[in-house]
Amino acid sequence: MTYLSDLYIDGTWRPASSGDTLGVADPATGEVLARFAIATEEDCLDAVSSATRAFPAWRAMAPRQRAEILRRTFETLTAEQDRLIELIVAENGKAHADAAAEASYATEFFRWFAEEAVRVAGDFRRSPGGDKDLVVTHEPVGVALLITPWNFPAAMATRKLAPALAAGCTAVLKPAAETPLTAAYIVDVLRRAGLPPGVANLVLPHPAGPAVARMLAHPAVRALSFTGSTEVGRILLREASSSVTTCSMELGGNAPFVVLPGADVDRAVDGAMVAKMRNGGAACTAANRFYVHASLAAEFTNGLTRAMSDLRTGAGSDRRNHHGALVSAEERDKVARLVDEAVAAGAVAHFRAVAPDSGAFYPPTVLTGVQHGSTLTRTEIFGPVAPIITFDEVDEAVSMANDTEHGLIAYVYGPLEDALGVARQLDSGMVAVNRGVASDPAAPFGGVKQSGIGREGGFDGIHEFLETKYIALDAL
Numbered sequence: 001m002t003y004l005s006d007l008y009i010d011g012t013w014r015p016a017s018s019g020d021t022l023g024v025a026d027p028a029t030g031e032v033l034a035r036f037a038i039a040t041e042e043d044c045l046d047a048v049s050s051a052t053r054a055f056p057a058w059r060a061m062a063p064r065q066r067a068e069i070l071r072r073t074f075e076t077l078t079a080e081q082d083r084l085i086e087l088i089v090a091e092n093g094k095a096h097a098d099a100a101a102e103a104s105y106a107t108e109f110f111r112w113f114a115e116e117a118v119r120v121a122g123d124f125r126r127s128p129g130g131d132k133d134l135v136v137t138h139e140p141v142g143v144a145l146l147i148t149p150w151n152f153p154a155a156m157a158t159r160k161l162a163p164a165l166a167a168g169c170t171a172v173l174k175p176a177a178e179t180p181l182t183a184a185y186i187v188d189v190l191r192r193a194g195l196p197p198g199v200a201n202l203v204l205p206h207p208a209g210p211a212v213a214r215m216l217a218h219p220a221v222r223a224l225s226f227t228g229s230t231e232v233g234r235i236l237l238r239e240a241s242s243s244v245t246t247c248s249m250e251l252g253g254n255a256p257f258v259v260l261p262g263a264d265v266d267r268a269v270d271g272a273m274v275a276k277m278r279n280g281g282a283a284c285t286a287a288n289r290f291y292v293h294a295s296l297a298a299e300f301t302n303g304l305t306r307a308m309s310d311l312r313t314g315a316g317s318d319r320r321n322h323h324g325a326l327v328s329a330e331e332r333d334k335v336a337r338l339v340d341e342a343v344a345a346g347a348v349a350h351f352r353a354v355a356p357d358s359g360a361f362y363p364p365t366v367l368t369g370v371q372h373g374s375t376l377t378r379t380e381i382f383g384p385v386a387p388i389i390t391f392d393e394v395d396e397a398v399s400m401a402n403d404t405e406h407g408l409i410a411y412v413y414g415p416l417e418d419a420l421g422v423a424r425q426l427d428s429g430m431v432a433v434n435r436g437v438a439s440d441p442a443a444p445f446g447g448v449k450q451s452g453i454g455r456e457g458g459f460d461g462i463h464e465f466l467e468t469k470y471i472a473l474d475a476l
């Protein structure tokens with residue numbers, strides 16, 4: 001397989017001005033797939049300048065024309081889905097089925113925002129005092145800086161690029177150092193779909209911090225859309241404050257999965273497998289803590305164990321494997337440390353599957369006897385580990401579920417009325433009721449509390465890249 005591994009600036013693929021590169025490895029084998037150009041700070045500022053130059057023509061282009069470029073991008077990505085899947089598996093390590101699910105979710109953002117590009121509504125009203133007319137319009141904010149993590153190398157890029165471009169913004173995308181190859185491919189598909197030079201640029205500074213800070217300080221950069229850790233999100237919010245740049249933040253999660261009395265346990269186990277194991281657990285939406293009513297705990301634990309033991313762990317390139325590698329040996333070691341510490345503190349490794357010894361694999365694991373409030377329940381695990389905690393009273397489950405600085409998503413299983421009652425009490429941007437997955441390009445994705453600011457997808461997503469303008473007129 002050949003890979004695009006240069007910087008994309010002003011419509012041209014080019015090496016870094018320093019000539020430096022970094023290796024992008026296949027986490028299943030450790031093999032270096034490609035060497036990606038490391039952008040210097042000057043390269044990054046060039047990308048911002050190119051986006052700045054491209055902005056006036058792009059914002060002035062008819063929405064329908066912008067939409068058609070996004071639609072062609074959707075069509076090409078659909079036609080080349082196998083290529084997209086192969087890239088995701090190669091650099092991220094996830095299982096083929098996970099990559100296929102990501103590829104179709106990622107591609108869908110171009111269709112959704114092609115449709116949204118032509119539907120940005122303003123309003124026109126008589127003022128309450130009757131003296132004037134109020135005209136409200138929405139305009140693209142300017143150059144958008146898009147920073148993405150490695151866990152969904154395609155979807156995190158498209159969830160930002162599609163709405164930014166649909167809104168009429170130009171963009172500089174900075175993917176994660178672990179997974180730049182998928183992002184480069186997507187940017188090239190946009191180029192092939194007719195995106196004018198400079199409208200989307202891609203840079204990979206490494207380390208990211210200093211170059212991102214310089215780009216953020218550039219006066220033309222008016223929006224920052226970031227997906228990643230809460231820790232880095234806080235740094236970026238501080239940096240963005242000096243230029244008062246609009247920030248959309250999709251940060252960490254610590255999703256509770258609540259199984260209420262009367263829940264259909266088989267259904268809850270199926271949902272738990274999706275909520276926990278999708279993407280090998282490396283998702284900010286991954287179920288991180290299972291609160292199960294005492295009356296169902298044994299049945300749920302055994303069901304989950306049976307389902308986990310049916311999974312085959314191994315390289316994502318082999319379609320027989322359900323569970324792939326974590327993105328790196330460091331990530332695997334982090335998960336292993338968390339589990340070892342929990343067991344040392346009294347949790348029981350009720351089930352641990354087998355995983356290949358070489359490569360960044362961690363076996364699906366079920367832990368019981370976990371204490372609410374322990375490190376494990378306060379840390380985003382980002383791996384295939386399910387800690388089970390039992391409860392007796394529903395109020396207790398709600399308060400444990402809410403006892404976190406995060407609030408991205410929660411899962412609730414139970415009789416519909418009870419589950420909805422709990423869903424209303426959860427401090428969470430999203431709640432999946434009797435379902436193991438909620439994400440949909442047509443729905444607003446985002447969290448409350450320290451899980452983030454703003455929403456991606458849905459009707460809200462495009463507004464993260466639009467500024468409201470109010471024009472006052474004498475009453476007509």
Ligand code: ADP
Nearest residue numbers: 147148149175176177208209212227228229232
């Ligand atoms: P994760 O835990 O998913 O690796 P990070 O928050 O570390 O999340 O990384 C998400 C993205 O943020 C990546 O593209 C990474 O390169 C970038 N990043 C990390 N540190 C900084 C920083 N100080 N400034 C800007 N971007 C950063």
